[in-house]
Amino acid sequence: MALQISDRALAIKPSATLAVAARAFALKAAGKDIVSLAAGEPDFDTPEHIKAAAVRALAEGFTKYTAVEGTPSLKRAVVEKLRCENGLEYAPDQVLVSCGCKHSFYNLVMALLNPGDEAIIPAPYWTSYPDMVALTGAQPVVIDTGIDDHFKMMPAKLAGAITASTRLLVLNSPSNPTGEYYSRAELAGLAEVLLPHPQVVIASDDMYEHILWHREPFANILNACPALYGRTVVLNGVSKAYAMTGWRIGYAAGPKPLIQAMAVLQSQSTSNPTSIAQVAAEVALTGDQSLVRERCRIFKERHDFVHRRLNEMKGVRALPAQGTFYSFPNMQEAIERMADVDDDVGLAERLLEQSEVAVVPGTAFGAPGCVRLSFATSREDLTKALDRLETFFGRR
Template sequence: MSADRLSAALERIAPSRTTAMTDRAIALRAEGRDIISLSVGEPDFATPPHVVAAAKAALDAGDTKYTAVGGTARLKTAAALHFARDLGIVAPPSQITVSAGGKQAIFHALLATLDPGDEVLIPSPWWVSYPEIVRFAGAVVFALPTDAAGGFRITAAELEAAITPNTRWLLLNSPGNPTGATYPADELRALGEVLLRHPRVLVMSDDIYAPLRYGAGAHATLAVECPALADRVLTISGVSKSHAMTGFRIGVATGPEWLIAAMERLQSHSSGNACSISQAAAAAAFEGPQDFLRDWRERFRARRDMVVSAINAIPGLSTPVPDGAFYCMVDAAPLMARFGDDETLALHLLDHGVAVVSASSFGGRNGFRISFAADEARLAEALRRIEKAVS
């Protein structure tokens, strides 16, 4: 079968450029090259022992059969505990669904609600899959550009100016990938005031990095700060980033019952239930001790400070201090006269043994994203290589 038999929907999207860079780094390592990957958003810490033990116990108990499409009762109850404890959202199990990773929940929510011609507002730089999922659904991506000077956050005035009669969704990611930007409560309330005037607009609040914040105070999320919007806010979370469980592929989401039911209706035909063993592990992750996160946050904070200090000391490069997650968005605009574009710069850094992802992969420009979810020694060596590569 030739490529001309591919669907129009598939032709509208491009492969993930973050995974493409990671795959390229893996291939170069297989050829014997010493490549330090700062391209993947994956904690390098081991999955907590009590989570691994729960997965083993589930296997020993024979929990290897189908579950309910939207997740086991135990995991939905554990997810409700997580949403209440960590995000301040009180939701019954009927308003919670379990998917094979947060990405699947996002995919199902958008495919279940978008029609051709609908518009989706996405602040940029954005996570690479947001616009591609929107395009796959046949809807229109409307970028809301942000920059370091504005904290990589949109304002209420910018949101108001962007909404049209065709606007169907606003996608918010806090803390954000690729910038690490976090929306404070007062700014979320200001956005909420705008959204109240536009009842057709749904909001996706992707809070997958909420446990990895470095500022004082509790995490702020739209469903809590603007309760009048709760019937049209979908909040995404999971265990991949907070509990180093990327391979388990478990995401959880909470929102209005009509939307949760629609997502599960689609999931019943796309994948059925998420892995039963992974669900048992995720339940243990939410139910079990969370104190290890304090150490992880401090380790990430130290790595963040190392990266920010080193990057800002390199002529031609700069980066703000991210509030959360484990990414730095590096501005390399002064180097573009030399390299032409940030894709060329990213390939140049790869030639020097460091894999990063260009800013243009995220809807940005003239820079690259660093993931500091890497061992401190390797991170320090990668920073030395970057300095040498651009000097």
């Protein structure tokens, strides 16, 4: 008899970005000269002073369970970070440290949503949001935004999507996959729409806060509208800013009852995040930040290069991003020119087979016709990949 797999597990799909990265890796291992622009992580190494702190913790025997919600000193570091960098005040019991920001978001939807609830997710979205919402039995309500709106949700669209069942709005700025950033004024516009709907919690995913070159300093919706403090959960982590994707440390800060419910869920699933990774994360947050700024400058340089080269290709239209390490060009015109390619998924397959360049199809982010290119890779590999793409598409 076939083993039963739960309806819950069958209702969701594996992460598309991880799947493309795995395929590119397998082809590379088989001897193909694949250049992967699929990675969702910095190519840089974790800074030495952070690694050294973890080695010290290990040598000193800091290898046991910690408090489920994170060590008191890491939580204090998070509280300080949110106060100094973001102008937001939290008590330590309003903070939960988890196994990566993905886990923070998972805890949030599990603690907040019931079957039948609705969660508004603007597209293009980080590929995991709708699946994690679906796992709770709630309904992801996807709002399409177009390239002409710079892939940003306008207040009228948000207003049109809120119903009595709406319990969550997900905001991610700067955005994975578009690199677009909501200015403080744009966030204030969205907040105006949200104020009369107290049943809606806002998840502000600030993961790419430090990889931003917009003329404004970083702001999230709470900076634009402090009145939303009682129903906003700020999500962040050390993965992208400090090149610590493998260490698995993320955190959430928000209203105490919700954070505590998330902590109970965590206590019955993963328990505490890894002890030595917590020590490393604390040093990341409290130590020298100059490397973070330097790496952001390098990402911006690469962005300018990628953006210019993409727009020189036939049928490709890329907007300038404001942050992150992604470009999200629209390739619909190029797709329509090709007799044997129907959509972005087919295009990504062709690019992998023919040009040996791995990109992630926009469909994975709720935006067919686009693809996501990561420039978290060396300038040499970027040049190689873009030369190949130019040969594939032709010059304008």
